[in-house]
Structures are given as C-alpha cells and as structure tokens.
Amino acid sequence: MSKSNGSAPAAPVISRSTTTNIAGSETTAGTVVNVFRFGDDKTPVSSEPAPVNDGAWSLSPDNPLTVGDMVYAEAYVKQPNGSLGPPSARSASHSVTDSGSADKPVITIYTGQYFAGLEETPGTLVNVVNVNNHLKSVMKSPVPVMNGAWSMVADNYPANAGDTVLAFAYLPGPDGVPTLASGASEPVTVDPGAVAPIPPEMDYVYLDGATVSGTTYPNTYVTLSVSGGSGGGAKFAPVFSADGDWSVDVGPGVASDATFSATANYPGGVASDAYVRALGHIEMGPLSISEVGSRQVIGVAPQPGQHILAWRSSDGKKIVDHTMSGIGTNFTAPYLKGMTLADGDLLNVVAALPEYGSMTPFSTAPEGFPG
Structure with a gap:
C-alpha cells in the first residue's frame, strides 16, 4: 500500500453499493473515504467519512439511499487539524442495489442468435458470453432488464449450436462502462431446437x-x-x-x-x-379452463367433438392432443406420454374443429389453477 506525501491520494474503488452500506478499497494508507450521489457533489451521503483500514473501507449513509441511485467515492488525507486534504479522483460509478450484488441471471431461450431469460435484481443489465469463443460477448453492449426479464438478438458474436454460453448481470454507469455485478449463470448449451x-x-x-x-x-x-x-x-x-x-x-x-x-x-x-x-369455419370459442394439473387439463369446449390442443409456455412444446367424444362439452385431456407441466409454467389451450383444424382463441392458465 502506498503512503500519502501531501498530494491527493489514489482514487478509491467501490465494490458494494446497497441502500444501507457502501464499501470498497483504497490503496493510499492513512486516508478516509466518502461517497456522493451524482448530481449532488457538495453533500456526501455520510456526515463522517470512513477510515481506510488495511486497504478497505465501509460506511453507512446517514439516510438510506434509493435503489438506482448513481454514486461515486472520493478519498482524502486527514490533516492534523482534522480537516481533509484535496480529494482524489472519483471512483468508477456504481448503481445502488438492494443487495450486495446482483442475482445471477437465468437463461431460458438460447438459439445462438437469440437469447432471453430472467434477472431478479432491478436496474441491472445482462450480457451473454460464449465459452467456446474465448468468452466473447454476443452483444456489443449489455441489454437492460425490464420487469425481471431480458432478451437480446446477437449483434456481436452469435453462438453456434453446441456452444456453451453464460449470462452475467451488470450495473450501469453514467460513463457508459457497465460494472460486473453478478457471478455467472448456470451454463447452457446452444440448441436452436430446444x-x-x-x-x-x-x-x-x-x-x-x-x-x-x-x-x-x-x-x-x-x-x-x-x-x-x-x-x-x-x-x-x-x-x-x-x-x-x-x-x-x-x-x-x-x-x-x-x-x-x-x-x-x-x-x-x-x-x-x-x-x-x-x-x-371459424371457431367462436373461447374454450374455458376449469383445472390445470401437472398431467392433465380439465375444461369446457365450445361444442362437442372438438380437438383439444395445448402448448406449454416454457418451451413451446405441445403436450395435449386429445379428441373429445361427440357427447357433451366437458373434457378431461391427459398430457402426451412423457410430458408434464412444471410448477409456474403456463398451459395455452385451444379447441379445434376436427375436419378443418380451425382454432379458438387461446385460453391460458398456470399449473395448479385454480388453486
């Protein structure tokens, strides 16, 4: 660790920025660190700067910060009279989150040209890297997370079938350089047909x-x-x-x-x-769903003798292909052999005219409905 010689110390580094705690490192011994919101350069978030001990610092804001606030840190040498010397250069900016780091993203769609998935930490960005292509990103810039979901059409290095890919979450920065904020997602193998x-x-x-x-x-x-x-x-x-x-x-x-x-x-x-x-031969519909289980769907069709078809949302696979009897409109349609509907997945059901194939609008319900 270097020592201050009266000039400004080295710029600090922020490694964690939550609503109630900001922490990081500083290479200049004998210094203190404080944090500011962007747009308010005069008022630090804490009335007392944090001392640097063994190269690390941590402070709690006087008032909790807001998720999405952009903050930066400055280091100072504390003078014998208690005043602060000139500030260091600013640290890289960080976005305040509600946890020490972002949750790992989840990849749910992975064709090689198109990727999509989930990310639970608000205000984050996501990119996908290809393990088989020297960890090159499929996007030139990470994409924003919207309502817990993200998607991207590769504009940098599309992946090939059989490649292994990982997703990472990032925090945005006003300087345009995102900061890595999560560990890697679970790896997936690119499969255009999955x-x-x-x-x-x-x-x-x-x-x-x-x-x-x-x-x-x-x-x-x-x-x-x-x-x-x-x-x-x-x-x-x-x-x-x-x-x-x-x-x-x-x-x-x-x-x-x-x-x-x-x-x-x-x-x-x-x-x-x-x-x-x-x-x-337009089906008037809609079909009515009464119950969605893990292995069958129960409902009411617009008329007797209908062809009941259903697909699960998670992967687009058809899991129901059932022809009703010609008596009554109630039906119980088992899932195709080997097919199930997982907890949290959605079932999308239509009734079709057997002779012409014309379908009703979709009726959709989650596994476990109506529970």
Whole structure:
C-alpha cells in the first residue's frame, strides 16, 4: 500500500453499493473515504467519512439511499487539524442495489442468435458470453432488464449450436462502462431446437383488405401460409414482431374457403406448431379452463367433438392432443406420454374443429389453477 506525501491520494474503488452500506478499497494508507450521489457533489451521503483500514473501507449513509441511485467515492488525507486534504479522483460509478450484488441471471431461450431469460435484481443489465469463443460477448453492449426479464438478438458474436454460453448481470454507469455485478449463470448449451414460441394466434382475417393479423411472443418471426380451397396456396415472407403484434398483407383474391396457417420462431430457432383458421369455419370459442394439473387439463369446449390442443409456455412444446367424444362439452385431456407441466409454467389451450383444424382463441392458465 502506498503512503500519502501531501498530494491527493489514489482514487478509491467501490465494490458494494446497497441502500444501507457502501464499501470498497483504497490503496493510499492513512486516508478516509466518502461517497456522493451524482448530481449532488457538495453533500456526501455520510456526515463522517470512513477510515481506510488495511486497504478497505465501509460506511453507512446517514439516510438510506434509493435503489438506482448513481454514486461515486472520493478519498482524502486527514490533516492534523482534522480537516481533509484535496480529494482524489472519483471512483468508477456504481448503481445502488438492494443487495450486495446482483442475482445471477437465468437463461431460458438460447438459439445462438437469440437469447432471453430472467434477472431478479432491478436496474441491472445482462450480457451473454460464449465459452467456446474465448468468452466473447454476443452483444456489443449489455441489454437492460425490464420487469425481471431480458432478451437480446446477437449483434456481436452469435453462438453456434453446441456452444456453451453464460449470462452475467451488470450495473450501469453514467460513463457508459457497465460494472460486473453478478457471478455467472448456470451454463447452457446452444440448441436452436430446444425452445420455440407457442403458435402465433390469428385475431383477424380480412377478405376485403386481404390482411391477416394476430399476436405472438415478442422478438419472433411469424410465417403465414394459405392453402387449400379454390384459390390455391401461397407462403409469405416472415414478418418480425418486436412487441408481439403481427400483420401480413396477403393481397386480393383470397378464396372464401382458404385455410390460413401461421408459425412463429425466435431468431435462429425452429418454427412452432401452426395456428390455423379456416375461412367459413371459424371457431367462436373461447374454450374455458376449469383445472390445470401437472398431467392433465380439465375444461369446457365450445361444442362437442372438438380437438383439444395445448402448448406449454416454457418451451413451446405441445403436450395435449386429445379428441373429445361427440357427447357433451366437458373434457378431461391427459398430457402426451412423457410430458408434464412444471410448477409456474403456463398451459395455452385451444379447441379445434376436427375436419378443418380451425382454432379458438387461446385460453391460458398456470399449473395448479385454480388453486
């Protein structure tokens, strides 16, 4: 550790910044450290600076800070008369969190071009690194966490199938340089086929304007096909939906008995199963869910003899494919062999006309519903 020679000491380092405690290190012996909010350079957060002991310091603010506050530290040499000498250069900035460090992110989608997941610490950023590519980041800059979730389309170094990737959380800095704030997530192996969206719902089919629109998961491509009927078939170029809404202009001349099928995929990922609407045979719905278990779903269909289909939200896998009897509208549909629904996952259910495949709007409920 260096000693002060009357000049300003070395800049301190902040290693933890919570609402009630800020701590770090300082290389100049015999110094004290205080912390300031950005925008208030005159008033330190503590009336008493923290002494540096064995290269470390820690202080508690006079009043709790607010999560998201940006703070920095300065070091001083305490003079014989009790005054403080000139301040050091400022430390790197830190964002105040409600814990000593950010929670480790969780990766839930990992196609190689597109990654998404969860992060419980508010005000953080996330990036993904590729273990097989010298820990290079898939994004040039970390992406913000919004409502506990994050997603990114790789703009730097996309990963290949079979690569191992990790996610890290960061705290933002006003100087534009994020600070690492978490340990690595659990590793995942990139697999474009592991996770898909559920089928993209079709809300409207306009014959006069020849427009089909609907909803899907954000950051997905939707591919619409028209088949059957007297008008032949066509497949349209995929459209990208950043916010979950999608629309395709199919042009004039759509046959009145055409069938529309729509699939969705994450960038670089496999297509979902199809959502189907057959003109002239529109299911009115919606289906009603009474109970969602780990191995079956119970509900009421719009009419007897329906084809019950369901997909889980976590990975887009179809786990129900059940044809009702022709008597009554109540159904109990078991999950496909080997399929279960985990606690916290959502089940997305439709009823379809067996002859035409035309589907009701989705009805969605979590495992354990209605408990």
